Amino acid sequence: MDGTTRYPPRDRELHRRLVYGDETALGEAYDAYSALVRTVARRVTGSTAVAGEVTQRVFIDLWTCPYAFEPGQGSLRAWLSIRGHHGAVARMREAEAEAERAGCGTEGEEGAEGAEGSSEPVEEARVALHTALTELPLPEREALHLACFAGRTYRQVAVELGIAETAATARLRNALSSLADRLAGPPAGPGSPADEARDEC
Incomplete structure (x- = not known):
């Protein structure tokens, strides 16, 4: 085309x-x-x-x-x-x-840090995830944005990008694989970048 x-x-x-x-x-x-x-x-x-x-x-x-x-x-x-x-x-x-x-989070605010600190790993995970998204190749980024943020199915992604459905599926698969590789690290609990990536889609 x-x-x-x-x-x-x-x-x-x-x-x-x-x-x-x-x-x-x-x-x-x-x-x-x-x-x-x-x-x-x-x-x-x-x-x-x-x-x-x-x-x-x-x-x-x-x-x-x-x-x-x-x-x-x-x-x-x-x-x-x-x-x-x-x-x-x-x-x-x-x-x-x-x-x-x-x-x-200074020493004088230790109590407040204890109360709010639990959200910090989640925010760090969000930053890591979305930073990794910006580093994907443009074709994969476009497909992932349409699927995850615009709520398109892989068939709709294919139509909007003017590509075959198999190509759309491949781009989405490659994008998610690339994200997993970029966010790979020591095993982490809920709130890890990998969890965030799964939740986005």
């Missing part, structure tokens, strides 16, 4: 209009895909408020730099989903850095 027919014409049309500064095109893209981006960001950060901020940033970026999206390289849905994921991971890292600078 060649690049001219692989993705729906709507993506190319929206892209053309965005490049020419058509604000209604941005509105159409937002109406169609903002819920997906917000869901991705919320699943990564666990915060509805932060997810809203990430979503706003993603669409601002689409408006100010429409050339960053290349219709021939993937669907707008997948591109926005991945951008939302990257933005959410960046926010998680910023939050971690801010917590470290604030000196969370």
Whole structure:
């Protein structure tokens, strides 16, 4: 299947209009895909408020730099989903850095640390998982995002990516295998990155 027919014409049309500064095109893209981006960001950060901020940033970026999206390289849905994921991971890292600078868990707060410390391994697992997701090859990342975050079946993934069902299945299998390898480590209990990866899909 060649690049001219692989993705729906709507993506190319929206892209053309965005490049020419058509604000209604941005509105159409937002109406169609903002819920997906917000869901991705919320699943990564666990915060509805932060997810809203990430979503706003993603669409601002689409408006100010429409050339960053290349219709021939993937669907707008997948591109926005991945951008939302990257933005959410960046926010998680910023939050971690801010917590470290604030000196969370000092000796004077030992009691509070004991009460809240149990959530730290879970947050570390989330960061590890979503960081690993950003490092997957683009074809595998697109497939995994559509399956895990957009709730698509492997057949729907195949249709949206313009590939055979066997290829979609292979990409999903390879993506999950790669994640398992990247997150491999000493046996861990609930809350480990491996558990998080299974829960995401």
